[in-house]
Structures are given as C-alpha cells and as structure tokens.
Amino acid sequence: MPRYNAAEKDSMEPLKLSLAQICAASGESTHVVYDAINAGHLQTFLVGRRRFARPDAVRKWIDFLEAQSNAGKPVVYRARSAERAGAASCGPK
Numbered sequence: 001m002p003r004y005n006a007a008e009k010d011s012m013e014p015l016k017l018s019l020a021q022i023c024a025a026s027g028e029s030t031h032v033v034y035d036a037i038n039a040g041h042l043q044t045f046l047v048g049r050r051r052f053a054r055p056d057a058v059r060k061w062i063d064f065l066e067a068q069s070n071a072g073k074p075v076v077y078r079a080r081s082a083e084r085a086g087a088a089s090c091g092p093k
Contacts, residue, residue: 013055014055015054015055016045016047016052016053016054016055017052017053017054017055017058018050018051018052019033019034019051019052022042022053022058025058026058026061026062031077032077035077035078036061036077037051039077041061041064041065041075042057042058042061043057043060044057
C-alpha cells in the first residue's frame with residue numbers, strides 16, 4: 001500500500017463529498033441539493049445511511065446549472081412547502 005506524506009495528503013482531491021461539503025462548495029442550501037438529487041441532476045451514492053457525491057458529479061451539476069442559465073432557462077428547484085418547513089439547511093443562501 002503506498003504511503004503519502006502530509007504535503008501529498010493535503011494536495012489530494014477528496015474522492016467523495018458529503019452533502020454538507022456539497023452545500024459549502026456550491027453555496028446552495030440542503031433543500032436545493034436534495035431537489036437536484038431528486039430531479040436526477042446530481043448523481044450521489046450511499047455509504048451506509050450517509051449520502052455522498054464524487055467531486056466530478058458536483059462539477060457536472062454546476063456545469064449543467066451554468067449551461068441552463070446561459071441558455072436562458074435557469075433551473076429552479078422547488079420542494080413542497082411542508083417538506084421545507086421542517087428541513088435543515090447548510091446555512092443562509
């Protein structure tokens with residue numbers, strides 16, 4: 001098994017991102033991230049009961065949002081208001 005020194009570890013891109021990390025990296029709320037997952041726009045996977053995405057999948061989602069916006073069709077994610085009332089967020093959007 002290869003060994004990595006501290007500098008190599010710090011420069012390595014993570015292989016998976018948690019939903020909280022996706023929120024932090026994209027600046028979007030948990031609601032928007034879940035809506036993107038449910039719409040099939042953001043590919044994720046489960047490890048146990050936790051959901052993750054590969055950094056490449058997050059980039060593809062952001063590229064999709066940019067392309068839609070540039071085409072004059074910005075994506076608007078809307079969850080049912082009852083679901084949003086009790087759900088948590090990653091912070092202000």
